[in-house]
Amino acid sequence: MRLVLAGTPEVAVASLDALLASRHEVAAVVTRPDAPRGRGRRQAASPVAERARAAGLEVLTPARPSEPAFLERLAALAPDCCPVVAYGALVPRAALDVPRHGWVNLHFSLLPAWRGAAPVQRALLAGDDVTGASTFRLEEGLDTGPVYGVVTEQVRPRDTSGDLLGRLAVSGARLLVATLDGLEDGALVPVPQPGEGVSHAPKLTVQDARVDWAAPAQRVDRLVRACTPAPGAWTTWRGERLKLGPLEPAPGGDALAPGELRAGRDGVLVGTGSHPVRLGEVRPQGRGAMAATAWANGARPHPGERLG
Known part of the structure:
Protein backbone atom coordinates (compact mmCIF):
# COMPACT_ATOMS: atom_id res chain seq x y z
CA MET A 1 0.00 0.00 0.00
CA ARG A 2 0.96 3.60 -0.53
CA LEU A 3 1.20 5.34 2.85
CA VAL A 4 1.45 8.80 4.36
CA LEU A 5 2.57 8.54 8.00
CA ALA A 6 1.48 11.14 10.55
CA GLY A 7 3.71 11.35 13.64
CA THR A 8 5.88 13.75 15.58
CA PRO A 9 7.95 12.63 18.61
CA GLU A 10 10.79 10.16 19.00
CA VAL A 11 8.38 7.37 19.92
CA ALA A 12 6.98 7.48 16.35
CA VAL A 13 10.38 7.02 14.69
CA ALA A 14 10.37 3.25 15.35
CA SER A 15 7.13 2.98 13.37
CA LEU A 16 8.53 5.04 10.50
CA ASP A 17 11.60 2.80 10.36
CA ALA A 18 9.44 -0.34 10.45
CA LEU A 19 7.27 0.95 7.60
CA LEU A 20 10.31 1.89 5.53
CA ALA A 21 11.53 -1.70 5.94
CA SER A 22 8.12 -3.21 5.10
CA ARG A 23 6.55 -4.14 1.78
CA HIS A 24 4.61 -0.85 1.79
CA GLU A 25 5.61 2.46 0.18
CA VAL A 26 5.93 5.51 2.43
CA ALA A 27 5.20 8.45 0.13
CA ALA A 28 5.47 11.24 2.73
CA VAL A 29 5.11 12.09 6.39
CA VAL A 30 2.92 14.62 8.17
CA THR A 31 4.35 16.09 11.36
CA ARG A 32 4.00 19.10 13.62
CA PRO A 33 5.81 22.30 12.60
CA ASP A 34 9.25 23.17 13.95
CA ALA A 35 9.06 24.14 17.62
CA PRO A 36 11.36 25.12 20.52
CA ARG A 37 13.02 21.96 21.78
CA GLY A 38 15.70 20.94 24.27
CA ARG A 39 17.27 22.90 27.09
CA GLY A 40 18.20 25.79 24.78
CA ARG A 41 14.60 26.02 23.46
CA ARG A 42 15.83 26.50 19.90
CA GLN A 43 13.53 25.99 16.94
CA ALA A 44 14.01 22.46 15.65
CA ALA A 45 12.29 19.93 13.45
CA SER A 46 10.46 17.02 15.03
CA PRO A 47 12.26 13.67 15.36
CA VAL A 48 9.96 12.21 12.70
CA ALA A 49 10.74 15.08 10.31
CA GLU A 50 14.48 14.59 10.81
CA ARG A 51 14.26 10.83 10.15
CA ALA A 52 11.99 11.32 7.14
CA ARG A 53 14.30 13.88 5.53
CA ALA A 54 17.27 11.58 6.10
CA ALA A 55 15.31 8.91 4.18
CA GLY A 56 14.54 11.34 1.36
CA LEU A 57 10.82 11.58 2.09
CA GLU A 58 8.56 14.57 1.54
CA VAL A 59 7.69 16.24 4.88
CA LEU A 60 4.40 18.09 5.35
CA THR A 61 4.14 20.43 8.37
CA PRO A 62 0.71 22.08 8.38
CA ALA A 63 -0.09 24.27 11.36
CA ARG A 64 -3.51 22.60 11.22
CA PRO A 65 -4.41 19.53 9.16
CA SER A 66 -7.61 21.30 8.10
CA GLU A 67 -5.64 23.76 5.94
CA PRO A 68 -6.83 23.66 2.31
CA ALA A 69 -3.28 23.51 0.95
CA PHE A 70 -2.51 20.46 3.09
CA LEU A 71 -5.73 18.70 2.13
CA GLU A 72 -5.00 19.36 -1.54
CA ARG A 73 -1.49 17.92 -1.25
CA LEU A 74 -2.72 14.89 0.72
CA ALA A 75 -5.27 14.14 -1.98
CA ALA A 76 -2.58 14.52 -4.67
CA LEU A 77 -0.35 12.00 -2.85
CA ALA A 78 -3.27 9.53 -3.11
CA PRO A 79 -2.40 7.33 -0.11
CA ASP A 80 -4.18 4.01 0.36
CA CYS A 81 -3.87 4.42 4.13
CA CYS A 82 -2.48 6.95 6.64
CA PRO A 83 -0.91 5.37 9.73
CA VAL A 84 -0.79 7.68 12.77
CA VAL A 85 1.62 7.51 15.73
CA ALA A 86 1.51 10.34 18.29
CA TYR A 87 0.89 13.02 15.67
CA GLY A 88 -0.36 15.59 18.17
CA ALA A 89 -3.28 17.22 16.31
CA LEU A 90 -6.88 16.28 15.58
CA VAL A 91 -7.43 15.02 12.04
CA PRO A 92 -10.57 16.53 10.44
CA ARG A 93 -13.17 14.58 8.51
CA ALA A 94 -11.98 16.08 5.22
CA ALA A 95 -8.58 14.42 5.76
CA LEU A 96 -9.98 11.19 7.23
CA ASP A 97 -11.93 10.59 4.03
CA VAL A 98 -8.92 10.82 1.66
CA PRO A 99 -7.34 7.31 1.92
CA ARG A 100 -9.53 4.37 0.94
CA HIS A 101 -8.41 2.39 4.01
CA GLY A 102 -8.74 5.40 6.31
CA TRP A 103 -6.28 6.40 9.01
CA VAL A 104 -4.91 3.68 11.31
CA ASN A 105 -3.80 4.93 14.72
CA LEU A 106 -1.22 3.19 16.90
CA HIS A 107 -2.17 4.00 20.50
CA PHE A 108 -0.13 2.95 23.51
CA SER A 109 -2.81 1.31 25.65
CA LEU A 110 -5.22 -1.60 25.56
CA LEU A 111 -8.29 0.26 24.37
CA PRO A 112 -10.80 1.25 25.65
CA ALA A 113 -8.49 1.81 28.64
CA TRP A 114 -6.56 5.08 28.74
CA ARG A 115 -7.93 7.02 25.82
CA GLY A 116 -6.06 10.29 25.47
CA ALA A 117 -2.66 11.95 25.33
CA ALA A 118 -0.81 10.21 28.20
CA PRO A 119 -1.81 6.52 28.29
CA VAL A 120 1.55 5.16 29.49
CA GLN A 121 1.95 7.76 32.23
CA ARG A 122 -1.59 7.19 33.47
CA ALA A 123 -1.15 3.41 33.46
CA LEU A 124 1.94 3.73 35.66
CA LEU A 125 0.24 6.20 37.95
CA ALA A 126 -2.69 3.81 38.37
CA GLY A 127 -0.40 0.88 39.15
CA ASP A 128 -1.45 -1.25 36.15
CA ASP A 129 0.36 -4.60 35.93
CA VAL A 130 -0.22 -5.01 32.20
CA THR A 131 -0.61 -2.49 29.41
CA GLY A 132 0.04 -2.62 25.67
CA ALA A 133 -0.66 -1.02 22.33
CA SER A 134 -3.66 -1.03 20.00
CA THR A 135 -4.22 -0.24 16.35
CA PHE A 136 -7.61 1.19 15.49
CA ARG A 137 -9.41 3.05 12.72
CA LEU A 138 -9.21 6.74 13.44
CA GLU A 139 -12.48 8.65 13.65
CA GLU A 140 -13.46 12.06 14.96
CA GLY A 141 -13.98 10.86 18.55
CA LEU A 142 -11.07 10.64 21.01
CA ASP A 143 -9.52 7.17 20.48
CA THR A 144 -12.98 5.66 20.05
CA GLY A 145 -12.61 3.86 16.71
CA PRO A 146 -12.88 0.11 16.12
CA VAL A 147 -9.76 -1.92 16.94
CA TYR A 148 -7.70 -3.94 14.45
CA GLY A 149 -5.16 -5.53 16.79
CA VAL A 150 -3.42 -5.39 20.16
CA VAL A 151 -0.11 -6.33 21.72
CA THR A 152 0.38 -6.62 25.48
CA GLU A 153 3.33 -5.57 27.62
CA GLN A 154 4.09 -6.42 31.24
CA VAL A 155 4.73 -3.40 33.45
CA ARG A 156 7.97 -3.98 35.36
CA PRO A 157 8.22 -2.89 39.00
CA ARG A 158 10.74 -0.09 38.37
CA ASP A 159 9.54 1.03 34.93
CA THR A 160 9.48 4.73 34.17
CA SER A 161 7.17 6.03 31.46
CA GLY A 162 10.25 6.39 29.26
CA ASP A 163 11.23 2.75 29.80
CA LEU A 164 7.76 1.42 29.09
CA LEU A 165 7.11 3.68 26.11
CA GLY A 166 10.45 2.68 24.61
CA ARG A 167 9.44 -0.99 24.61
CA LEU A 168 5.93 -0.24 23.35
CA ALA A 169 7.32 1.86 20.50
CA VAL A 170 9.13 -1.22 19.18
CA SER A 171 6.39 -3.81 19.70
CA GLY A 172 3.77 -1.30 18.55
CA ALA A 173 5.69 -0.68 15.32
CA ARG A 174 5.55 -4.40 14.55
CA LEU A 175 1.82 -4.39 15.30
CA LEU A 176 1.27 -1.43 12.97
CA VAL A 177 3.04 -3.16 10.07
CA ALA A 178 1.06 -6.36 10.70
CA THR A 179 -2.17 -4.34 10.74
CA LEU A 180 -1.38 -2.69 7.42
CA ASP A 181 -0.42 -6.07 5.93
CA GLY A 182 -3.78 -7.45 7.05
CA LEU A 183 -5.68 -4.52 5.63
CA GLU A 184 -4.00 -4.90 2.26
CA ASP A 185 -4.69 -8.64 2.25
CA GLY A 186 -8.32 -8.12 3.27
CA ALA A 187 -7.81 -10.32 6.32
CA LEU A 188 -8.60 -7.74 9.02
CA VAL A 189 -11.97 -6.47 10.16
CA PRO A 190 -11.98 -3.87 12.96
CA VAL A 191 -13.90 -4.74 16.13
CA PRO A 192 -15.90 -2.02 17.92
CA GLN A 193 -14.57 -1.09 21.33
CA PRO A 194 -16.67 -2.31 24.28
CA GLY A 195 -18.64 0.21 26.30
CA GLU A 196 -17.16 -1.07 29.55
CA GLY A 197 -13.64 -0.45 30.82
CA VAL A 198 -13.29 3.04 29.38
CA SER A 199 -10.75 5.28 31.12
CA HIS A 200 -9.17 8.55 30.11
CA ALA A 201 -5.56 9.71 30.03
CA PRO A 202 -5.28 13.49 29.92
CA LYS A 203 -1.82 14.98 29.59
CA LEU A 204 0.10 15.30 32.86
CA THR A 205 0.85 18.94 33.59
CA VAL A 206 3.83 20.35 35.45
CA GLN A 207 1.53 20.97 38.42
CA ASP A 208 0.38 17.33 38.31
CA ALA A 209 4.05 16.34 38.64
CA ARG A 210 4.55 18.08 42.00
CA VAL A 211 5.10 15.49 44.73
CA ASP A 212 2.72 15.47 47.68
CA TRP A 213 4.84 14.04 50.49
CA ALA A 214 1.74 13.36 52.58
CA ALA A 215 0.72 10.70 50.04
CA PRO A 216 1.72 7.07 50.70
Missing part, protein backbone atom coordinates in the same frame (compact mmCIF):
# COMPACT_ATOMS: atom_id res chain seq x y z
CA ALA A 217 5.20 6.01 49.52
CA GLN A 218 3.69 3.81 46.80
CA ARG A 219 1.80 6.78 45.36
CA VAL A 220 4.91 8.98 45.45
CA ASP A 221 6.97 6.27 43.73
CA ARG A 222 4.37 5.81 40.98
CA LEU A 223 4.11 9.54 40.36
CA VAL A 224 7.86 10.02 39.99
CA ARG A 225 8.20 7.04 37.62
CA ALA A 226 5.16 8.15 35.59
CA CYS A 227 6.63 11.65 35.21
CA THR A 228 10.09 10.41 34.13
CA PRO A 229 11.33 11.74 31.75
CA ALA A 230 8.44 14.17 31.17
CA PRO A 231 7.08 16.39 32.55
CA GLY A 232 9.55 15.60 35.37
CA ALA A 233 8.54 15.13 39.02
CA TRP A 234 9.54 17.93 41.37
CA THR A 235 9.31 19.37 44.84
CA THR A 236 10.69 22.49 46.51
CA TRP A 237 13.75 22.96 48.72
CA ARG A 238 14.33 26.22 50.53
CA GLY A 239 11.99 28.00 48.16
CA GLU A 240 13.48 26.67 44.92
CA ARG A 241 12.34 23.87 42.64
CA LEU A 242 14.13 20.52 42.96
CA LYS A 243 13.51 17.98 40.18
CA LEU A 244 13.42 14.33 41.14
CA GLY A 245 14.54 11.24 39.26
CA PRO A 246 13.22 7.78 40.12
CA LEU A 247 13.38 6.96 43.81
CA GLU A 248 12.74 3.77 45.74
CA PRO A 249 10.61 2.88 48.75
CA ALA A 250 12.64 2.33 51.92
CA PRO A 251 10.37 0.57 54.42
CA GLY A 252 11.64 -0.59 57.77
CA GLY A 253 13.65 2.51 58.68
CA ASP A 254 13.00 5.19 61.26
CA ALA A 255 9.75 7.07 60.85
CA LEU A 256 10.00 10.49 59.20
CA ALA A 257 7.33 13.16 58.91
CA PRO A 258 6.01 13.82 55.35
CA GLY A 259 8.74 15.65 53.45
CA GLU A 260 11.25 15.38 56.30
CA LEU A 261 14.76 14.88 54.93
CA ARG A 262 17.52 12.78 56.45
CA ALA A 263 20.92 12.12 54.85
CA GLY A 264 23.06 9.31 56.24
CA ARG A 265 24.88 6.10 55.46
CA ASP A 266 21.69 4.57 54.04
CA GLY A 267 21.30 7.42 51.53
CA VAL A 268 18.97 10.41 51.42
CA LEU A 269 15.59 9.49 52.88
CA VAL A 270 12.38 11.49 52.73
CA GLY A 271 9.25 10.88 54.77
CA THR A 272 5.88 10.24 53.15
CA GLY A 273 2.39 9.49 54.41
CA SER A 274 3.49 5.90 55.05
CA HIS A 275 7.16 4.87 55.10
CA PRO A 276 10.21 6.78 53.79
CA VAL A 277 11.55 6.75 50.24
CA ARG A 278 15.20 6.94 49.17
CA LEU A 279 16.07 9.64 46.63
CA GLY A 280 18.09 8.65 43.57
CA GLU A 281 19.01 11.45 41.20
CA VAL A 282 18.00 15.10 41.72
CA ARG A 283 18.35 18.29 39.68
CA PRO A 284 18.56 21.55 41.66
CA GLN A 285 17.26 24.67 39.97
CA GLY A 286 19.72 25.96 37.39
CA ARG A 287 22.07 22.99 37.74
CA GLY A 288 22.59 19.58 36.19
CA ALA A 289 21.44 16.22 37.49
CA MET A 290 23.41 14.69 40.35
CA ALA A 291 23.21 11.88 42.88
CA ALA A 292 21.04 12.78 45.87
CA THR A 293 23.94 12.03 48.22
CA ALA A 294 26.16 14.57 46.43
CA TRP A 295 23.38 17.15 46.51
CA ALA A 296 22.75 16.59 50.25
CA ASN A 297 26.46 16.98 50.99
CA GLY A 298 26.28 20.48 49.55
CA ALA A 299 22.80 21.38 50.79
CA ARG A 300 23.51 20.28 54.39
CA PRO A 301 19.89 19.82 55.50
CA HIS A 302 19.18 20.75 59.13
CA PRO A 303 17.53 18.18 61.43
CA GLY A 304 13.78 18.16 60.78
CA GLU A 305 14.06 20.24 57.55
CA ARG A 306 11.54 19.27 54.90
CA LEU A 307 11.06 19.13 51.15
CA GLY A 308 7.98 20.72 49.71
Whole structure:
Protein backbone atom coordinates (compact mmCIF):
# COMPACT_ATOMS: atom_id res chain seq x y z
CA MET A 1 0.00 0.00 0.00
CA ARG A 2 0.96 3.60 -0.53
CA LEU A 3 1.20 5.34 2.85
CA VAL A 4 1.45 8.80 4.36
CA LEU A 5 2.57 8.54 8.00
CA ALA A 6 1.48 11.14 10.55
CA GLY A 7 3.71 11.35 13.64
CA THR A 8 5.88 13.75 15.58
CA PRO A 9 7.95 12.63 18.61
CA GLU A 10 10.79 10.16 19.00
CA VAL A 11 8.38 7.37 19.92
CA ALA A 12 6.98 7.48 16.35
CA VAL A 13 10.38 7.02 14.69
CA ALA A 14 10.37 3.25 15.35
CA SER A 15 7.13 2.98 13.37
CA LEU A 16 8.53 5.04 10.50
CA ASP A 17 11.60 2.80 10.36
CA ALA A 18 9.44 -0.34 10.45
CA LEU A 19 7.27 0.95 7.60
CA LEU A 20 10.31 1.89 5.53
CA ALA A 21 11.53 -1.70 5.94
CA SER A 22 8.12 -3.21 5.10
CA ARG A 23 6.55 -4.14 1.78
CA HIS A 24 4.61 -0.85 1.79
CA GLU A 25 5.61 2.46 0.18
CA VAL A 26 5.93 5.51 2.43
CA ALA A 27 5.20 8.45 0.13
CA ALA A 28 5.47 11.24 2.73
CA VAL A 29 5.11 12.09 6.39
CA VAL A 30 2.92 14.62 8.17
CA THR A 31 4.35 16.09 11.36
CA ARG A 32 4.00 19.10 13.62
CA PRO A 33 5.81 22.30 12.60
CA ASP A 34 9.25 23.17 13.95
CA ALA A 35 9.06 24.14 17.62
CA PRO A 36 11.36 25.12 20.52
CA ARG A 37 13.02 21.96 21.78
CA GLY A 38 15.70 20.94 24.27
CA ARG A 39 17.27 22.90 27.09
CA GLY A 40 18.20 25.79 24.78
CA ARG A 41 14.60 26.02 23.46
CA ARG A 42 15.83 26.50 19.90
CA GLN A 43 13.53 25.99 16.94
CA ALA A 44 14.01 22.46 15.65
CA ALA A 45 12.29 19.93 13.45
CA SER A 46 10.46 17.02 15.03
CA PRO A 47 12.26 13.67 15.36
CA VAL A 48 9.96 12.21 12.70
CA ALA A 49 10.74 15.08 10.31
CA GLU A 50 14.48 14.59 10.81
CA ARG A 51 14.26 10.83 10.15
CA ALA A 52 11.99 11.32 7.14
CA ARG A 53 14.30 13.88 5.53
CA ALA A 54 17.27 11.58 6.10
CA ALA A 55 15.31 8.91 4.18
CA GLY A 56 14.54 11.34 1.36
CA LEU A 57 10.82 11.58 2.09
CA GLU A 58 8.56 14.57 1.54
CA VAL A 59 7.69 16.24 4.88
CA LEU A 60 4.40 18.09 5.35
CA THR A 61 4.14 20.43 8.37
CA PRO A 62 0.71 22.08 8.38
CA ALA A 63 -0.09 24.27 11.36
CA ARG A 64 -3.51 22.60 11.22
CA PRO A 65 -4.41 19.53 9.16
CA SER A 66 -7.61 21.30 8.10
CA GLU A 67 -5.64 23.76 5.94
CA PRO A 68 -6.83 23.66 2.31
CA ALA A 69 -3.28 23.51 0.95
CA PHE A 70 -2.51 20.46 3.09
CA LEU A 71 -5.73 18.70 2.13
CA GLU A 72 -5.00 19.36 -1.54
CA ARG A 73 -1.49 17.92 -1.25
CA LEU A 74 -2.72 14.89 0.72
CA ALA A 75 -5.27 14.14 -1.98
CA ALA A 76 -2.58 14.52 -4.67
CA LEU A 77 -0.35 12.00 -2.85
CA ALA A 78 -3.27 9.53 -3.11
CA PRO A 79 -2.40 7.33 -0.11
CA ASP A 80 -4.18 4.01 0.36
CA CYS A 81 -3.87 4.42 4.13
CA CYS A 82 -2.48 6.95 6.64
CA PRO A 83 -0.91 5.37 9.73
CA VAL A 84 -0.79 7.68 12.77
CA VAL A 85 1.62 7.51 15.73
CA ALA A 86 1.51 10.34 18.29
CA TYR A 87 0.89 13.02 15.67
CA GLY A 88 -0.36 15.59 18.17
CA ALA A 89 -3.28 17.22 16.31
CA LEU A 90 -6.88 16.28 15.58
CA VAL A 91 -7.43 15.02 12.04
CA PRO A 92 -10.57 16.53 10.44
CA ARG A 93 -13.17 14.58 8.51
CA ALA A 94 -11.98 16.08 5.22
CA ALA A 95 -8.58 14.42 5.76
CA LEU A 96 -9.98 11.19 7.23
CA ASP A 97 -11.93 10.59 4.03
CA VAL A 98 -8.92 10.82 1.66
CA PRO A 99 -7.34 7.31 1.92
CA ARG A 100 -9.53 4.37 0.94
CA HIS A 101 -8.41 2.39 4.01
CA GLY A 102 -8.74 5.40 6.31
CA TRP A 103 -6.28 6.40 9.01
CA VAL A 104 -4.91 3.68 11.31
CA ASN A 105 -3.80 4.93 14.72
CA LEU A 106 -1.22 3.19 16.90
CA HIS A 107 -2.17 4.00 20.50
CA PHE A 108 -0.13 2.95 23.51
CA SER A 109 -2.81 1.31 25.65
CA LEU A 110 -5.22 -1.60 25.56
CA LEU A 111 -8.29 0.26 24.37
CA PRO A 112 -10.80 1.25 25.65
CA ALA A 113 -8.49 1.81 28.64
CA TRP A 114 -6.56 5.08 28.74
CA ARG A 115 -7.93 7.02 25.82
CA GLY A 116 -6.06 10.29 25.47
CA ALA A 117 -2.66 11.95 25.33
CA ALA A 118 -0.81 10.21 28.20
CA PRO A 119 -1.81 6.52 28.29
CA VAL A 120 1.55 5.16 29.49
CA GLN A 121 1.95 7.76 32.23
CA ARG A 122 -1.59 7.19 33.47
CA ALA A 123 -1.15 3.41 33.46
CA LEU A 124 1.94 3.73 35.66
CA LEU A 125 0.24 6.20 37.95
CA ALA A 126 -2.69 3.81 38.37
CA GLY A 127 -0.40 0.88 39.15
CA ASP A 128 -1.45 -1.25 36.15
CA ASP A 129 0.36 -4.60 35.93
CA VAL A 130 -0.22 -5.01 32.20
CA THR A 131 -0.61 -2.49 29.41
CA GLY A 132 0.04 -2.62 25.67
CA ALA A 133 -0.66 -1.02 22.33
CA SER A 134 -3.66 -1.03 20.00
CA THR A 135 -4.22 -0.24 16.35
CA PHE A 136 -7.61 1.19 15.49
CA ARG A 137 -9.41 3.05 12.72
CA LEU A 138 -9.21 6.74 13.44
CA GLU A 139 -12.48 8.65 13.65
CA GLU A 140 -13.46 12.06 14.96
CA GLY A 141 -13.98 10.86 18.55
CA LEU A 142 -11.07 10.64 21.01
CA ASP A 143 -9.52 7.17 20.48
CA THR A 144 -12.98 5.66 20.05
CA GLY A 145 -12.61 3.86 16.71
CA PRO A 146 -12.88 0.11 16.12
CA VAL A 147 -9.76 -1.92 16.94
CA TYR A 148 -7.70 -3.94 14.45
CA GLY A 149 -5.16 -5.53 16.79
CA VAL A 150 -3.42 -5.39 20.16
CA VAL A 151 -0.11 -6.33 21.72
CA THR A 152 0.38 -6.62 25.48
CA GLU A 153 3.33 -5.57 27.62
CA GLN A 154 4.09 -6.42 31.24
CA VAL A 155 4.73 -3.40 33.45
CA ARG A 156 7.97 -3.98 35.36
CA PRO A 157 8.22 -2.89 39.00
CA ARG A 158 10.74 -0.09 38.37
CA ASP A 159 9.54 1.03 34.93
CA THR A 160 9.48 4.73 34.17
CA SER A 161 7.17 6.03 31.46
CA GLY A 162 10.25 6.39 29.26
CA ASP A 163 11.23 2.75 29.80
CA LEU A 164 7.76 1.42 29.09
CA LEU A 165 7.11 3.68 26.11
CA GLY A 166 10.45 2.68 24.61
CA ARG A 167 9.44 -0.99 24.61
CA LEU A 168 5.93 -0.24 23.35
CA ALA A 169 7.32 1.86 20.50
CA VAL A 170 9.13 -1.22 19.18
CA SER A 171 6.39 -3.81 19.70
CA GLY A 172 3.77 -1.30 18.55
CA ALA A 173 5.69 -0.68 15.32
CA ARG A 174 5.55 -4.40 14.55
CA LEU A 175 1.82 -4.39 15.30
CA LEU A 176 1.27 -1.43 12.97
CA VAL A 177 3.04 -3.16 10.07
CA ALA A 178 1.06 -6.36 10.70
CA THR A 179 -2.17 -4.34 10.74
CA LEU A 180 -1.38 -2.69 7.42
CA ASP A 181 -0.42 -6.07 5.93
CA GLY A 182 -3.78 -7.45 7.05
CA LEU A 183 -5.68 -4.52 5.63
CA GLU A 184 -4.00 -4.90 2.26
CA ASP A 185 -4.69 -8.64 2.25
CA GLY A 186 -8.32 -8.12 3.27
CA ALA A 187 -7.81 -10.32 6.32
CA LEU A 188 -8.60 -7.74 9.02
CA VAL A 189 -11.97 -6.47 10.16
CA PRO A 190 -11.98 -3.87 12.96
CA VAL A 191 -13.90 -4.74 16.13
CA PRO A 192 -15.90 -2.02 17.92
CA GLN A 193 -14.57 -1.09 21.33
CA PRO A 194 -16.67 -2.31 24.28
CA GLY A 195 -18.64 0.21 26.30
CA GLU A 196 -17.16 -1.07 29.55
CA GLY A 197 -13.64 -0.45 30.82
CA VAL A 198 -13.29 3.04 29.38
CA SER A 199 -10.75 5.28 31.12
CA HIS A 200 -9.17 8.55 30.11
CA ALA A 201 -5.56 9.71 30.03
CA PRO A 202 -5.28 13.49 29.92
CA LYS A 203 -1.82 14.98 29.59
CA LEU A 204 0.10 15.30 32.86
CA THR A 205 0.85 18.94 33.59
CA VAL A 206 3.83 20.35 35.45
CA GLN A 207 1.53 20.97 38.42
CA ASP A 208 0.38 17.33 38.31
CA ALA A 209 4.05 16.34 38.64
CA ARG A 210 4.55 18.08 42.00
CA VAL A 211 5.10 15.49 44.73
CA ASP A 212 2.72 15.47 47.68
CA TRP A 213 4.84 14.04 50.49
CA ALA A 214 1.74 13.36 52.58
CA ALA A 215 0.72 10.70 50.04
CA PRO A 216 1.72 7.07 50.70
CA ALA A 217 5.20 6.01 49.52
CA GLN A 218 3.69 3.81 46.80
CA ARG A 219 1.80 6.78 45.36
CA VAL A 220 4.91 8.98 45.45
CA ASP A 221 6.97 6.27 43.73
CA ARG A 222 4.37 5.81 40.98
CA LEU A 223 4.11 9.54 40.36
CA VAL A 224 7.86 10.02 39.99
CA ARG A 225 8.20 7.04 37.62
CA ALA A 226 5.16 8.15 35.59
CA CYS A 227 6.63 11.65 35.21
CA THR A 228 10.09 10.41 34.13
CA PRO A 229 11.33 11.74 31.75
CA ALA A 230 8.44 14.17 31.17
CA PRO A 231 7.08 16.39 32.55
CA GLY A 232 9.55 15.60 35.37
CA ALA A 233 8.54 15.13 39.02
CA TRP A 234 9.54 17.93 41.37
CA THR A 235 9.31 19.37 44.84
CA THR A 236 10.69 22.49 46.51
CA TRP A 237 13.75 22.96 48.72
CA ARG A 238 14.33 26.22 50.53
CA GLY A 239 11.99 28.00 48.16
CA GLU A 240 13.48 26.67 44.92
CA ARG A 241 12.34 23.87 42.64
CA LEU A 242 14.13 20.52 42.96
CA LYS A 243 13.51 17.98 40.18
CA LEU A 244 13.42 14.33 41.14
CA GLY A 245 14.54 11.24 39.26
CA PRO A 246 13.22 7.78 40.12
CA LEU A 247 13.38 6.96 43.81
CA GLU A 248 12.74 3.77 45.74
CA PRO A 249 10.61 2.88 48.75
CA ALA A 250 12.64 2.33 51.92
CA PRO A 251 10.37 0.57 54.42
CA GLY A 252 11.64 -0.59 57.77
CA GLY A 253 13.65 2.51 58.68
CA ASP A 254 13.00 5.19 61.26
CA ALA A 255 9.75 7.07 60.85
CA LEU A 256 10.00 10.49 59.20
CA ALA A 257 7.33 13.16 58.91
CA PRO A 258 6.01 13.82 55.35
CA GLY A 259 8.74 15.65 53.45
CA GLU A 260 11.25 15.38 56.30
CA LEU A 261 14.76 14.88 54.93
CA ARG A 262 17.52 12.78 56.45
CA ALA A 263 20.92 12.12 54.85
CA GLY A 264 23.06 9.31 56.24
CA ARG A 265 24.88 6.10 55.46
CA ASP A 266 21.69 4.57 54.04
CA GLY A 267 21.30 7.42 51.53
CA VAL A 268 18.97 10.41 51.42
CA LEU A 269 15.59 9.49 52.88
CA VAL A 270 12.38 11.49 52.73
CA GLY A 271 9.25 10.88 54.77
CA THR A 272 5.88 10.24 53.15
CA GLY A 273 2.39 9.49 54.41
CA SER A 274 3.49 5.90 55.05
CA HIS A 275 7.16 4.87 55.10
CA PRO A 276 10.21 6.78 53.79
CA VAL A 277 11.55 6.75 50.24
CA ARG A 278 15.20 6.94 49.17
CA LEU A 279 16.07 9.64 46.63
CA GLY A 280 18.09 8.65 43.57
CA GLU A 281 19.01 11.45 41.20
CA VAL A 282 18.00 15.10 41.72
CA ARG A 283 18.35 18.29 39.68
CA PRO A 284 18.56 21.55 41.66
CA GLN A 285 17.26 24.67 39.97
CA GLY A 286 19.72 25.96 37.39
CA ARG A 287 22.07 22.99 37.74
CA GLY A 288 22.59 19.58 36.19
CA ALA A 289 21.44 16.22 37.49
CA MET A 290 23.41 14.69 40.35
CA ALA A 291 23.21 11.88 42.88
CA ALA A 292 21.04 12.78 45.87
CA THR A 293 23.94 12.03 48.22
CA ALA A 294 26.16 14.57 46.43
CA TRP A 295 23.38 17.15 46.51
CA ALA A 296 22.75 16.59 50.25
CA ASN A 297 26.46 16.98 50.99
CA GLY A 298 26.28 20.48 49.55
CA ALA A 299 22.80 21.38 50.79
CA ARG A 300 23.51 20.28 54.39
CA PRO A 301 19.89 19.82 55.50
CA HIS A 302 19.18 20.75 59.13
CA PRO A 303 17.53 18.18 61.43
CA GLY A 304 13.78 18.16 60.78
CA GLU A 305 14.06 20.24 57.55
CA ARG A 306 11.54 19.27 54.90
CA LEU A 307 11.06 19.13 51.15
CA GLY A 308 7.98 20.72 49.71
